[in-house]
Amino acid sequence: MICAAMPVQTAVRIDLISDTSTRPTLPMRRAMAEAEVGDEQRGEDPSVNQLCERSAALMGQDSAIFLPSGTMCNQIAMATHCQPGDEIITAAASHIIGSEAAGAAVFARSVIREISCCRGVFSGEDVSAAVRPRNPKSPRSRLVEVEQTNNRGGGSVWPLRAILSVTEAAKANDLALHMDGARLMNAVVASGVSARDFATPFDSVWLDLTKGLGCPFGGVLAGSTDFIEQAWTWKHRFGGAMRQAGIFAAAGLYALDHHVDRLAEDHVNARLFAERIAEVPSVVLDPIKIETNLVFFEVKETGLSAKDISDQLLKKGIRIGIESAFRMRVVTHLDVDRKDVEEAAEAVANIIAQY
Secondary structure, rough: OOOOOOOOOOOOHHHHHHHOHOOOOOOHHHHOOOOOOOOOHHHOOOOHHHHHHHHHHOOOOEEEEEEOOOOHHHHHHHHOOOOOOEEEEOOOOOOHHOOOOOOHHHHHOOEEEEOOOOOHOOOOOOOOOOEEEEOOOOEEEEEEEEOOEEOOOEEEOOOHHHHHHHHHHHHHOOOOEEEEEEOOHHHHHHOOOOOHHOOOOOOOEEEEEOOOOOOOEEEEEEEEEHHHHHHHHHHOOOOOOOOOOOOHHHHHHHHHHHHHOOOOHHHHHHHHHHHHHOOOOOOOHHHHOOOOOOOEEEEEEHHHHHHHHHHHHHOEEEEEOOOOOOOEEEEEEOOHHHHHHHHHHHHHHHHHHHH
C-alpha cells in the first residue's frame, strides 16, 4: 500500500497574524530560568507576589492577581462584578463579545448590551442612554466595560477625556467599571498618558503580558482588596490556581523593565505597513487612523478574497490575519522589524498586481 505524502507547509518567516505570536527573548528566558519560585496558590511565590504588587501600583489599584490568560481576567472580572441576569454595557466591537465564546453568559450569567460606536470608543452620553430604567421585567444594568486599546476598532486608543466621561456617567448610574487592558501599554506609549491615569477610575483592570510585552504566559488583574479576594474564589473555580508560577511572573517583570518603551517601534512599523498598502490600487485603508500596532484593510475591490491573499502569502512564508471574507489584519510586535514589514507589504502589493 502506497501512502500519499502529506503536503509540505512553508515555514512562517514573518508572522503578523497577532502580537501573541511573540516568543520570549533570550534575556527573558534567562530571567525565567533564574526566577525565585514558591507555591503561588499559597501566596509563597516571591516572583508572582512582586509582579502583582508592581502591576497593582502601575494601574493605581490596591491589589492584583496573576492569571493564565487575558480572557480569564475578563471572565473573572465579569463574574465577580455581576449577579445572574445582570447586563454589561460595552462597545459592539469588544473582545468580550466577539472572541470569548459567550463567556459572560456562561460564567457571569449576564447579558451584554452593545453600543454601536466609531472605532470601539463610546461616550458618557452613550452609557447613560444604554442604562435601563429599573424594571422587574428588564435586566439590571450593572457593569460598563472598556477595551484599551480597542482591537477591532483598529487598535484605537481611548482618549483620557473619553474615559473620564464614561466613568463619570457610570458612577452617576451606580454602575461598576472594568477595563480590558489587553494593549494598555500600547495606549500609554502612543498617548503619553500613564497607565495609572488610564486605569485608576476603574473598579477592575488587567494588563496582558503576552501581546506587545512579549511574554509566553499570563495577565494580571487588579482592583480593590475586596474585589481581588472575590476574584481568588473564581480563579479556583476556573482551575487557574498555579504552583511555581514565578517562572512566568519573571517574564512579566522583565517585560515591564525592558519591553514597554520599545512598543513605539511597533507603532512606527504598523504605520509604515499602512502607508505602503494604502498605495495599492483597490485596497481600502486610511493610514491616518493607525494609532498603535494594528492595521486593518479591505480587499474586496481587488477582486481577491482575504483567504486568496493569505494563501499566496503563506507560500512566501508570510502570515497575516483574516478578519472576514474581505477584511485583513496585520499586527506588529517585537519579533518583526522594519525590513519584515516592508517585505510583507510588498508581497501583498505584488499578489494584487499579479491578479
